[in-house]
Structure formats: C-alpha cells, structure tokens
Amino acid sequence: MSDQVYDVVIVGAGPGGYVSAIRSAxxxxxxxxxxxxxxxxxxxxxxxxxTKALLHxxxxxxxxxxxxxxxxxxxxxxxxxxxxxxxxxxxxxxxxQGVSFLMKKNKVDVIMGAAKLGDRxxxxxxxxxxxxxxxxxxxxxxxxxxxxxxxxxxxxIFDGERIMSSWQALSMKSIPKxxxxxxxGAIGVEFASMFCTFGSKVTLVEALPRxxxxxxxxxxxxxxxxxxxxxxxxxxxxxxxxxxxxxxxVRAVITDAAGKEVVIDAERALIGIGIVxxxxxxxxxxxxxxxxxxGFVQVDAMMKTSAEGVYAIGDCAxxxxxxxxxxxxxxxxxxxxxxxxxxxAINYGIIPxxxxxxPEIASVGLTEAKAREQGYDVKVxxxxxxxxxKATILGQRSGFVKIVAEKKYDAVLGMHLIxxxxxxxxxxxxxxxxHEATAESLMRTIHAHPTLYEALGEAAHAAAEGAAIxx
Numbered sequence: 001m002s003d004q005v006y007d008v009v010i011v012g013a014g015p016g017g018y019v020s021a022i023r024s025a026x027x028x029x030x031x032x033x034x035x036x037x038x039x040x041x042x043x044x045x046x047x048x049x050x051t052k053a054l055l056h057x058x059x060x061x062x063x064x065x066x067x068x069x070x071x072x073x074x075x076x077x078x079x080x081x082x083x084x085x086x087x088x089x090x091x092x093x094x095x096x097q098g099v100s101f102l103m104k105k106n107k108v109d110v111i112m113g114a115a116k117l118g119d120r121x122x123x124x125x126x127x128x129x130x131x132x133x134x135x136x137x138x139x140x141x142x143x144x145x146x147x148x149x150x151x152x153x154x155x156x157i158f159d160g161e162r163i164m165s166s167w168q169a170l171s172m173k174s175i176p177k178x179x180x181x182x183x184x185g186a187i188g189v190e191f192a193s194m195f196c197t198f199g200s201k202v203t204l205v206e207a208l209p210r211x212x213x214x215x216x217x218x219x220x221x222x223x224x225x226x227x228x229x230x231x232x233x234x235x236x237x238x239x240x241x242x243x244x245x246x247x248x249x250v251r252a253v254i255t256d257a258a259g260k261e262v263v264i265d266a267e268r269a270l271i272g273i274g275i276v277x278x279x280x281x282x283x284x285x286x287x288x289x290x291x292x293x294x295g296f297v298q299v300d301a302m303m304k305t306s307a308e309g310v311y312a313i314g315d316c317a318x319x320x321x322x323x324x325x326x327x328x329x330x331x332x333x334x335x336x337x338x339x340x341x342x343x344x345a346i347n348y349g350i351i352p353x354x355x356x357x358x359p360e361i362a363s364v365g366l367t368e369a370k371a372r373e374q375g376y377d378v379k380v381x382x383x384x385x386x387x388x389x390k391a392t393i394l395g396q397r398s399g400f401v402k403i404v405a406e407k408k409y410d411a412v413l414g415m416h417l418i419x420x421x422x423x424x425x426x427x428x429x430x431x432x433x434x435h436e437a438t439a440e441s442l443m444r445t446i447h448a449h450p451t452l453y454e455a456l457g458e459a460a461h462a463a464a465e466g467a468a469i470x471x
Contacts, residue, residue: 009137014041015324016314017143020331025106027339046167053088056196100329102272117283146275146315183272184211193357216367216416301345303334325373350433354423366413381463389450396420401459410438439463
C-alpha cells in the first residue's frame with residue numbers, strides 16, 4: 001500500500017466523478033481519481049456530447065433543406081458522413097482533453113486502471129498491464145456509471161454492426177437505408193430524429209402506450225405528430241419478441257398494440273431500452289455496500305452507502321433521473337458532505353430534462369397528470385409558438401409552452417416545452433421551481449422581445465390570468 005493517504009478516491013471520471021474531484025480539491029481535500037478507459041466517461045465519449053454533435057449536423061442539414069423559403073438558394077448540398085464523424089470525434093477530443101486539464105489544474109492525481117474496493121480504507125487498482133497497486137483513502141466515491149442494456153432472451157445482443165447500442169451507433173461506417181429503433185425514450189427519439197434527417201427510413205418501437213413516456217402526455221402527443229409528419233413510423237404499445245440477423249440486415253418480430261405479430265426488416269437495429277449499472281466485480285458487497293436487485297447502489301440523501309466512508313453518485317446509484325447534470329450535482333454534494341459542509345440535499349423533483357430531437361422537448365417538475373395524482377388543485381397555462389414573433393422569424397412555429405400550477409397559492413409545479421431551442425428555455429423553468437415562483441411572478445417578469453422565451457411569459461399569463469396576450 002502507498003504511504004500516501006488520500007482524503008477521497010473517486011472511481012470513475014465521468015461528469016459525476018470528475019466534477020466531484022474538482023469540488024473536493026476546491027475544498028482542500030487530497031484527491032485521486034481512478035478511470036479504467038475514458039476520461040469524461042460515457043457522457044463526453046459515447047453519450048451526451050457526441051450525440052449532440054451529430055444532432056447539430058442534422059439540424060444544419062434540416063435548416064439547409066428549408067432555406068429556400070428564407071431566400072437562400074442552395075444546390076448540391078449533401079451529407080458527408082465521414083466529415084460528420086470526424087467533427088464529432090474532434091468535439092469529443094476537445095472535451096476529454098479539457099477534463100484532463102482540469103484534473104491537472106486542480107492537482108487531482110489521475111490513476112488509470114480498473115478499481116476494486118479493498119479492505120476498509122483502500123482501493124485496489126489494476127492497470128492495463130495487469131499489475132495491481134493499493135491506494136489508501138479515508139473516503140471512496142463510486143462513480144462508475146452504467147452501460148446500455150441488452151435483452152438476450154429476445155436476441156437483442158449488441159454486435160456493433162447490425163444490432164447496436166446507442167454507443168455503437170455513433171460510429172456507424174455509413175448511413176443505413178433503414179433503421180429499427182427499439183425504445184422511444186430520450187435516446188430513441190434523438191436517434192430517430194437524427195437518422196431520419198440523414199435519410200434513413202426509421203421505425204420507432206415503444207412498449208408503453210406513448211413515446212417519451214416520462215414527459216407530459218400533451219408533449220408526447222405533439223412529438224408523435226411531428227415525428228410522424230417527418231416520415232418516421234411509430235409503433236406504441238408494441239413489444240419486441242425477437243430480433244436476429246437476416247440477409248444483409250436484421251429481422252424483428254414485434255407484437256403490436258392489437259396483439260398482432262408484425263415482421264420488420266431493416267438494415268440496422270438500435271436497442272435503447274435502459275441501462276445496467278457498472279457495479280459488478282468491484283467488491284462492493286464484500287465491503288457491505290447494499291445494492292438493489294438490479295445492481296444499483298443504495299444511497300442516502302448525502303450519497304452515503306451502507307458502508308462507512310463509501311459514497312455513490314451518478315448512473316450507478318439508485319437515484320433518478322439518470323442524467324449527466326444530476327450526476328454532477330451529486331458529485332458536488334458528496335464532496336461537500338465529505339468535507340463536513342453539511343450541504344442541502346438534492347430535490348430530485350426539480351431536475352430539468354432535455355431531449356434534442358427535432359422539435360426539441362424539455363421539462364422540469366410535475367406533469368399535469370402527476371400533479372393531479374398528488375392531489376393538487378391544478379390550473380394550466382399554455383402558449384403556442386405560433387403566436388411568437390421569433391419562432392415565426394425562424395420558421396419554427398410548431399410546439400408550445402405548458403405551465404402546470406396550483407390554484408390556491410399559484411405555485412408553479414411544472415413546466416413542459418416542445419419547440420425551437422426549448423432545451424435552453426427550460427432554464428427559466430428550473431429557476432422558477434428552485435425559487436418557488438408563482439405563475440404571477442413569472443407573468444410579471446418582463447421578457448425581452450423578440451425572443452423565444454417570451455412564450456414562457458405568455459404561458460405564465462395564461463396560468464395566472466386565464467388567457468395569454470398574443471393567443
């Protein structure tokens with residue numbers, strides 16, 4: 001064992017781990033971070049960042065296709081897939097190098113290798129050459145993340161060529177003529193939107209009654225209309241029975257909402273139906289760390305596990321939603337708890353969610369249905385982007401802002417958006433909920449003109465006064 005004793009060793013350098021390392025160092029702790037493969041973790045390498053880089057390419061292509069109505073004539077415009085992948089890889093490289101720079105700047109020791117909890121107060125790291133070393137630490141933060149889930153019983157095993165995870169789909173050698181996507185959560189609809197723009201014939205299959213099932217029902221309905229209008233075939237209430245190689249592509253057997261078997265042939269299949277935590281073979285249970293039946297780590301409000309001095313954050317922890325910004329918040333919380341700062345627990349009910357399909361969707365807080373289920377006397381304010389000047393200028397008038405509020409005290413309970421740049425606009429909704437805003441306080445906030453975010457003020461006016469001004 002090394003003579004050096006760390007205040008905290010963080011296992012995993014994703015958006016939870018590396019942020020926790022920085023905050024720990026800022027608080028004067030001696031910190032090491034252990035990463036087995038990719039600085040920046042899933043988010044920066046095979047998740048949020050590369051996906052959004054390719055989605056930006058899709059947005060540019062879509063905008064060019066519609067440019068003639070704005071008086072911009074283009075000819076000979078086409079997608080260069082190799083250049084798109086090169087740009088995506090360049091963005092990833094910049095971001096991951098940035099993480100390495102931040103570790104150096106904050107004097108965080110970076111140790112490459114696979115970590116396992118040893119005896120209390122130690123972490124054992126095995127390097128790529130097979131040699132092991134033991135690190136002494138007062139505290140350990142598990143931030144090992146998760147990976148895409150396979151379904152072996154129906155043949156959904158990733159081969160990286162025809163049956164793919166979302167990670168693998170980011171590096172396809174060419175655009176498939178047809179693509180079957182199983183799972184219509186955020187990952188599924190983002191890839192469906194992207195590859196539809198790139199020219200693939202996309203079929204999107206969801207077992208639940210509607211796509212993006214965690215979103216407000218009206219958002220799901222609006223997105224279904226928008227994606228269907230773009231030519232995406234959507235099957236909801238449909239279950240994958242089997243998928244296998246067939247000819248040069250794949251063949252899937254689906255049971256549709258009516259119970260009828262449907263056979264779908266496609267060039268490629270992308271399976272996006274959840275995640276599996278990276279908690280196996282880490283010695284967690286032998287150290288007394290409690291896992292749930294799926295392998296996620298049980299934690300308390302300060303991210304402490306059942307084992308003394310061991311914390312867990314991010315996608316490997318039982319806390320939801322599994323989002324990068326949630327992981328970062330948990331990493332900061334754990335660092336501050338270890339440093340004895342008595343931080344305030346995270347309110348998981350007001351974490352914003354963003355989906356970067358076209359049109360974009362974003363939400364924070366309770367849906368209308370959830371608010372009613374919880375017994376609130378609900379009022380709703382809506383405003384369509386059709387009445388917004390900036391949306392009209394952009395030629396993106398579809399979609400709306402919906403504010404869910406409580407009648408008696410006028411408290412804002414949730415905000416749900418679909419339309420142009422709403423993944424940026426949701427910041428006002430997150431701030432409103434974290435500061436316990438009322439619909440009237442949002443209404444009285446003067447929104448600059450002409451902007452997209454004027455639509456939030458209009459929706460607030462509808463919630464507070466029963467009617468928007470420009471609708």
